[in-house]
Amino acid sequence: MTDPNATLAHHVDIADLAAHDKTYLDANELVINMGPQHPATHGVLRVILRLDGEKVLGLECVIGYLHRGVEKIGEHRTYTMFNPYVDRMDYVAAVSNGLGYCETVEKLLNVEAPPRAQHVRVILTELNRIASHQLWLGTHALDIGAITPLFYTFRDREEILKIYEKYCGARLTTHAFRIGGLQYETYTGFEKEVKNFLNFFRPKIDEYEELLTTNRIWVERTKNVGAISAEDCIALGVTGPVLRASGVKWDLRKAQPYANYKNFDFDIPIGENGDTYDRYLVRMAEMRQSVRIIEQAVDALPEGPIMAKVPKVMKPPAGEVYHSIEAPKGELGYFIVSDGSTQPYRVRVRPPSFVNLQALDLMCRGELVADVIAVIGTLDIVLGEVDR
Amino acid sequence: MHAIIDYISSYLTSDKTPGAAGNMFWVLVYIMLVFAGLSVAVIAMNWLERKILAHMQVRLGPMRVGPHGLLQPIADAIKLLLKEDIMPAEADGFVFWMAPLIVVLAAFTVFVVVPFGPTHAITDMNIGILFMLGVSSLSVLGIVMAGWASNSHYPLMGALRSSAQMVSYEIAMGLAVVSVILVTSLHGSGLYGVGGAGAGDGTLSMIGIVRAQQEQGVWFIFKFFPLGLIAFFIFAVSMVAETNRAPFDLAEAESELTAGFHTEYSGFRWSLFFLAEYSAMIAVSSIAVTLWLGGWLRPFPNLLNGDTWDQAFSFIPGITFLFFAAICFYNAVRMPKHPLFRVQTIGLFGFGVVLGLIGLALFVPAVSIRVQDIFWFAAKVSGFMYVYIWFRGTFPRYRFDQLMQLGWKVLLPMGLGVLILTAIFGLWPSIQQLIQRLI
Numbered sequence: 001m002t003d004p005n006a007t008l009a010h011h012v013d014i015a016d017l018a019a020h021d022k023t024y025l026d027a028n029e030l031v032i033n034m035g036p037q038h039p040a041t042h043g044v045l046r047v048i049l050r051l052d053g054e055k056v057l058g059l060e061c062v063i064g065y066l067h068r069g070v071e072k073i074g075e076h077r078t079y080t081m082f083n084p085y086v087d088r089m090d091y092v093a094a095v096s097n098g099l100g101y102c103e104t105v106e107k108l109l110n111v112e113a114p115p116r117a118q119h120v121r122v123i124l125t126e127l128n129r130i131a132s133h134q135l136w137l138g139t140h141a142l143d144i145g146a147i148t149p150l151f152y153t154f155r156d157r158e159e160i161l162k163i164y165e166k167y168c169g170a171r172l173t174t175h176a177f178r179i180g181g182l183q184y185e186t187y188t189g190f191e192k193e194v195k196n197f198l199n200f201f202r203p204k205i206d207e208y209e210e211l212l213t214t215n216r217i218w219v220e221r222t223k224n225v226g227a228i229s230a231e232d233c234i235a236l237g238v239t240g241p242v243l244r245a246s247g248v249k250w251d252l253r254k255a256q257p258y259a260n261y262k263n264f265d266f267d268i269p270i271g272e273n274g275d276t277y278d279r280y281l282v283r284m285a286e287m288r289q290s291v292r293i294i295e296q297a298v299d300a301l302p303e304g305p306i307m308a309k310v311p312k313v314m315k316p317p318a319g320e321v322y323h324s325i326e327a328p329k330g331e332l333g334y335f336i337v338s339d340g341s342t343q344p345y346r347v348r349v350r351p352p353s354f355v356n357l358q359a360l361d362l363m364c365r366g367e368l369v370a371d372v373i374a375v376i377g378t379l380d381i382v383l384g385e386v387d388r
Numbered sequence: 389m390h391a392i393i394d395y396i397s398s399y400l401t402s403d404k405t406p407g408a409a410g411n412m413f414w415v416l417v418y419i420m421l422v423f424a425g426l427s428v429a430v431i432a433m434n435w436l437e438r439k440i441l442a443h444m445q446v447r448l449g450p451m452r453v454g455p456h457g458l459l460q461p462i463a464d465a466i467k468l469l470l471k472e473d474i475m476p477a478e479a480d481g482f483v484f485w486m487a488p489l490i491v492v493l494a495a496f497t498v499f500v501v502v503p504f505g506p507t508h509a510i511t512d513m514n515i516g517i518l519f520m521l522g523v524s525s526l527s528v529l530g531i532v533m534a535g536w537a538s539n540s541h542y543p544l545m546g547a548l549r550s551s552a553q554m555v556s557y558e559i560a561m562g563l564a565v566v567s568v569i570l571v572t573s574l575h576g577s578g579l580y581g582v583g584g585a586g587a588g589d590g591t592l593s594m595i596g597i598v599r600a601q602q603e604q605g606v607w608f609i610f611k612f613f614p615l616g617l618i619a620f621f622i623f624a625v626s627m628v629a630e631t632n633r634a635p636f637d638l639a640e641a642e643s644e645l646t647a648g649f650h651t652e653y654s655g656f657r658w659s660l661f662f663l664a665e666y667s668a669m670i671a672v673s674s675i676a677v678t679l680w681l682g683g684w685l686r687p688f689p690n691l692l693n694g695d696t697w698d699q700a701f702s703f704i705p706g707i708t709f710l711f712f713a714a715i716c717f718y719n720a721v722r723m724p725k726h727p728l729f730r731v732q733t734i735g736l737f738g739f740g741v742v743l744g745l746i747g748l749a750l751f752v753p754a755v756s757i758r759v760q761d762i763f764w765f766a767a768k769v770s771g772f773m774y775v776y777i778w779f780r781g782t783f784p785r786y787r788f789d790q791l792m793q794l795g796w797k798v799l800l801p802m803g804l805g806v807l808i809l810t811a812i813f814g815l816w817p818s819i820q821q822l823i824q825r826l827i
Contacts, residue, residue, distance in 0.1 A: 030541060030545075032541045032542070032545075033541075054545070054549075054788055054789075141784065144784045144785060145634065145635060145637070145783070145784040145785025145786075146782075146783065146784040146785075147441075147445070147780070147781065148444060148445050148781050148782065150445075151445035151446050151447060152445075152446065155446050211782075212784075215783070215784065217635055217783055217784045217785070217786055217790075218784045220786070220787070220790050221784055221785070221786070221787055221790075368787060368788060368789065369545070370638075370785075370787045370788060371787070
């Protein structure tokens with residue numbers, strides 16, 4: 001993946017391939033270029049498929065079509081100024097990105113956000129997890145050919161975006177948090193609206209499941225498709241629902257509690273087979289768990305300040321810090337090196353989508369073309385995050 | 389001159405289809421009527437599919453062009469006609485040019501034998517159903533040609549998929565059809581009536597098949613219950629696969645192959661594929677209606693028979709159109725009162741008036757007696773069209789190997805079983821005699 005042109009040249013030349021790979025006649029092998037403009041590659045992912053008929057012999061991901069140099073920009077902005085940029089990476093889970101960044105800088109500054117801020121952070125982040133999973137469900141189902149769930153999930157996601165809009169004015173790239181606490185105090189009726197949403201949303205999950213979970217075609221299309229074992233997941237660094245669907249109970253909210261997740265009671269749903277169907281079930285269950293967490297957080301929302309004492313001009317002590325959170329798509333880590341000035345010396349992001357995308361080749365080998373689409377959908381990648 | 393008028397008017401007293409009567413003038417008139425009706429049906433279907441699908445998906449669908457988007461299909465047609473016609477540089481020009489023509493020809497030619505009424509067909513062939521299945525399967529040739537001539541990977545894969553799919557589903561479809569043809573040879577009436585030992589001749593004529601249902605007093609979907617139902621089910625599944633519609637729309641799987649075999653087509657050529665797809669849907673639905681649902685016969689011909697019921701049922705076409713008109717008026721009243729919407733309101737009102745006038749005209753006995761066959765046929769076909777849209781809104785897409793599995797491992801054995809059981813049921817008196825003689 002480092003030098004797309006080098007790998008491209010190798011794979012596009014069919015004659016060259018045939019010479020290397022004696023098991024298949026070159027007449028049997030078809031090299032198909034899927035993307036960067038393709039309805040099912042979720043943005044601008046380019047996949048070069050090597051096919052034997054409909055069977056996938058191997059594939060190569062070419063990324064970078066959405067590269068905006070976010071990490072490099074971080075070196076030229078102050079800590080506060082860089083905060084809105086992280087929202088643009090995983091733009092469907094902007095709140096999680098902001099949370100990860102703010103907490104990392106807080107760790108570097110050695111401050112902690114006050115309890116009220118922590119609670120609101122948890123509420124907004126979990127709402128964001130639901131929104132992200134809704135978008136995943138809609139597009140994943142659309143890829144598999146069920147066009148209707150998309151509209152249902154978008155209708156319900158709208159309610160979350162409305163809460164964001166009321167809270168901070170933005171719907172997608174929210175910039176909801178500030179280093180040391182919150183950007184804004186919650187608006188009047190925030191708790192009530194969040195609770196209303198939860199009551200509205202709980203039956204909606206059942207509605208989605210009604211459409212898909214026991215649908216024969218859906219089950220046939222997703223069961224035993226793109227299965228990946230726990231060992232492979234760990235070896236490839238795959239995290240998030242994909243890892244949990246393979247049966248590994250690893251969720252940073254429990255494993256390395258951040259914010260104040262340790263105060264809340266929730267389960268980590270896991271799967272068994274690590275196939276597309278299990279990943280679907282895990283994410284559906286995660287939405288229910290998020291509802292549980294938000295409910296507890298709203299009920300126990302403490303009064304108090306929303307900002308910790310942070311200097312106006314942030315000059316963290318020289319040093320380096322790594323902090324990661326459980327974003328909707330997996331482990332989202334920030335590695336920040338400070339040289340004691342107002343700007344980071346280096347910002348490195350460990351985006352879950354980028355790492356999870358590595359597993360695509362392994363998951364798709366031996367499957368059919370239609371499964372590649374299903375697997376890309378189930379990995380839940382966002383190209384803004386992959387390319388940064 | 390006189391001879392010409394005689395020639396034309398001589399058909400008016402005939403009780404045969406123009407083709408069977410050999411009257412070329414009326415054949416041409418019928419062909420034009422069928423072609424026009426079919427085009428209108430495709431346009432209506434285009435609008436209905438968008439609207440129905442939209443309402444299933446909590447959205448409104450087209451609302452801008454004309455009242456409630458009624459003129460959207462026309463706007464689309466104009467757009468398609470005006471679009472640049474692109475042919476890939478490496479394409480095989482002649483084949484690329486021929487492919488949509490073949491598909492359209494195949495899709496429209498089948499309507500030669502579709503009986504909209506006892507005399508309302510272009511012609512009545514004694515091999516009608518064979519002709520229909522044969523010609524409709526020609527369209528696969530056009531699809532393969534389109535995929536091949538585009539000289540591009542996605543269309544090629546789409547074409548391979550759809551040809552494999554259409555060919556394998558035709559077998560199950562054929563078996564289901566054969567079981568109906570067996571039943572047409574019987575004379576007994578009712579669900580299980582077989583009519584004695586010496587069963588008569590079967591028929592392949594589309595009109596003959598409907599007449600057989602009339603004689604036996606039962607729609608073939610209920611004949612030898614549940615065998616007829618199973619055969620109908622097999623046909624209904626196969627026909628969705630045959631027309632490449634969801635959940636079997638692998639050939640044009642948007643999320644996998646962008647647009648399948650017609651990826652490289654644009655403008656008018658593309659619209660020909662579109663036209664062919666929809667008229668093929670209407671064609672296979674017509675087969676299903678003719679074979680299992682009594683074609684042009686009105687519902688409940690046996691339970692609710694007699695002149696009073698005939699009279700009552702002859703009002704239904706008019707009432708239906710008046711109902712549509714009422715919907716139009718209702719929505720015209722509900723239109724926003726803003727001046728911007730005045731044209732739309734007037735348009736919707738005018739559309740309602742047209743529908744209402746058609747409805748009123750259908751109450752005239754002279755009209756209704758001639759048109760109600762067509763109405764019942766069209767109503768049954770539109771039921772199928774609705775189900776097509778419903779499928780599209782509900783189901784995910786099958787994968788290629790699962791599709792093949794369903795076709796070869798489920799539907800084909802089922803079709804064979806139904807065929808054999810139907811034959812046994814049909815020959816039951818003879819079999820009984822045989823057993824008695826043996827004992």
